[in-house]
C-alpha cells in the first residue's frame with residue numbers, strides 16, 4: 335500500500351500518526367526512504383528482542399547472505415560486522431544475526447550462510463552459540479543440501495583446542511549437506527589482517543551466485559540492521575590514552591593473592607560503558623626483560639624493524655608492540671626454525687610434548703633457555719602482536735561518571751629460579767605509575783546485563799576477581815533505586831586477607847540494597863568451602879528465587895568454578911522439582927535462552 339492511500343482505518347496507526355508519517359516521507363528522497371525503512375524494520379526487531387542491536391532473526395531469505403556469529407567478548411561480532419559492511423558495499427543483501435537470536439528452524443530456508451565463531455573452555459562454543467552448536471548435532475537438524483557456506487573461526491593458539499567450535503560448525507553443516515565454497519580460516523589472537531583477507535575471498539566466492547539469485551528473485555538490496563549507534567571513536571584498533579588514577583592493593587599483607595583496585599579516568603574521551611562491559615587495556619612489557627632478550631639474541635637495541643606497517647627500533651617494538659609473556663606453540667615453532675635449536679625442533683613434531691613444554695614457560699623463558707644470535711627482524715617475525723587484556727568493569731557510570739574501575743589479580747609465579755609476572759597485570763600492579771597514560775577501549779557485552787526490569791531479583795556468583803561486574807551491578811541498581819532483590823555469593827581463601835570490597839558489601843547489606851550475602855572463605859576451616867557449596871546449602875531458596883524470575887550470573891574462573899556452579903545448579907533444580915538430570919539441564923538452557931542465566935568467565 336502506498337503512503338498516499340494510507341488511512342488510519344487500514345493501518346495500526348492513528349490518523350495523527352498517518353499525517354506525521356506522510357509529512358516526513360514527503361521530505362525524503364527515495365534513498366532516504368529506503369534507509370528509513372531499513373531502520374524501522376531493524377528497530378522493530380530490536381524492540382521485540384529486548385534490545386539486541388542489529389539482529390535480524392527472520393527466517394532465511396534465499397537471496398541474502400546470512401551471517402551468523404557466536405561471540406563472547408565481541409571479536410567475532412566485530413569480524414561479522416565487517417563482513418556485513420563489505421558485502422553491502424558490493425550491493426549484496428545481508429542479514430547479520432547473533433546465534434543466540436537465531437531460530438535453528440530457519441536453517442532450512444538458508445541458501446548462503448557464513449559462520450563467524452570463537453572457541454572457549456576446552457574447545458567449547460561461546461555462550462550465545464551453544465544452542466545452535468548443539469542443535470546441529472541432533473536428529474532434528476534439517477538437511478542442508480544446496481546450501482553454500484563459509485566458516486571463519488577466532489581463537490587462540492595457546493589453547494589446545496584451537497578454533498574447535500569453527501571446525502565443529504563446518505563439519506556439522508557439511509554433514510547435513512551444506513557445501514563449503516570458501517576454505518575455513520582458523521585465526522589466532524592477532525586476526526585483523528587475515529580476517530580482512532578471508533572476508534574478501536569469501537565474498538568473491540559468494541558474489542556470483544548471490545547476485546544471480548537476487549536478479550531472479552528481483553531481490554532489492556535494503557540494508558538490514560539498525561544504523562550504527564554513535565559508538566566511541568576509541569576502539570581496540572584506536573584506543574584512548576587514559577590517565578591511570580589509582581592502583582590500590584585490596585588484599586591483606588599476608589594474603590596469598592595480590593589483587594588491585596584500579597581506577598582509570600576516561601575524561602576527554604567519548605567512551606561510555608554499561609555494567610557488564612569489559613575494558614580492554616594495552617600494556618608495556620618489562621624493560622628489564624626486553625633488555626635481557628636483546629642481550630640473549632645479541633641484537634642492537636637501536637636496530638630498525640617493521641611491525642605490521644610501522645617502522646621503529648627493536649627495543650620499542652619489544653616493549654610496546656609484541657607479546658613476551660603469553661607463550662603459544664607458533665612462537666616456539668618459528669623460534670626453533672630461526673635458531674635451529676635441536677630441542678625445540680624436536681617439539682615441532684610432537685604436539686603433546688610441545689604443550690607440556692610451553693605450559694610452565696613464558697616466551698622469554700624459551701629465549702632464555704635457548705639463546706642464539708638473531709637478526710632483529712627475524713626475532714620480531716617470530717613474535718605475535720601484543721594483545722590488549724580484557725577486564726570486567728567494576729563500576730557504574732551512574733556512580734563514578736567518567737571514571738572506570740577494575741579489579742585485577744596479579745599473575746605471579748616462580749619458575750626456573752626466577753619470579754614471573756603476567757604482562758598486563760604485572761604492568762599495572764608493579765610498573766605503571768599513577769598519573770601515567772594507559773591505552774584503553776570499552777568492549778560491550780550484551781550477554782552480561784542486568785535485567786531491564788528493576789523489580790527482577792538477581793543472584794550473583796562472583797568469587798575472587800569475579801566480584802568486579804557485580805560491584806558495577808550494585809552501583810547501578812543503587813543509583814537506579816531498583817527495588818529488585820540482590821543476592822551475592824563471594825568467595826576467596828581467607829576472610830581477614832581476601833574479602834574484596836568488604837566495607838562496600840557490608841554497607842550495601844546494611845542499606846538493604848543487598849538482600850543476602852553468602853561468603854565462602856575456603857581456607858578458614860579444615861574443610862574447604864567454595865561458593866558452589868554455599869549455593870548447594872541454600873538449595874531451596876536459590877530455586878525459589880529462580881522460580882520468582884531471578885536472573886542468575888556467574889563471573890570469574892572458567893576452568894573450575896563456573897563448571898562446578900553449573901553442576902550444582904543442575905542438582906538444585908533436580909532436587910527441588912524431581913526432574914531428571916536431562917530435564918534439569920533443559921531448565922537451565924531455557925533460562926539461558928531467556929537471558930536469565932549469564933556468564934562472564936575467563
Ligand SMILES: Cc1cc2nc3c(=O)[nH]c(=O)nc-3n(C[C@H](O)[C@H](O)[C@H](O)COP(=O)(O)OP(=O)(O)OC[C@H]3O[C@@H](n4cnc5c(N)ncnc54)[C@H](O)[C@@H]3O)c2cc1C
Nearest residue numbers: 659694723724725726741742743747756757758759799936
Ligand atoms: C572477558 C574477560 C574478563 C576478564 N576480567 C578480569 C578481571 O576482572 N580481573 C582479572 O584479574 N582478570 C580478568 N580477566 C583476565 C585478564 O584478561 C588477563 O587474562 C589476566 O590479567 C592475565 O593477563 P596478564 O597479561 O597479566 O598475564 P599474561 O601475560 O597473559 O600471562 C598469563 C599467562 O601466564 C601463564 N601462567 C599463569 N600462571 C602460571 C603459572 N603458575 N605457571 C606457569 N604459567 C602461568 C598462563 O599461560 C597464562 O595464560 C578477564 C578476561 C576476560 C576474557
Ligand SMILES: Cc1cc2nc3c(=O)[nH]c(=O)nc-3n(C[C@H](O)[C@H](O)[C@H](O)COP(=O)(O)O)c2cc1C
Nearest residue numbers: 405406407408409410452453454489490493496497
Ligand atoms: C577463558 C578463555 C578460554 C578460551 N579458550 C579457547 C580455546 O579453547 N580455543 C581457542 O582457540 N581459543 C580460546 N580462547 C580464545 C578466544 O576464542 C579468542 O580470544 C577469540 O578471539 C574470542 O572471540 P569472541 O570475542 O568473539 O568470543 C579462549 C579465551 C578465553 C578468554
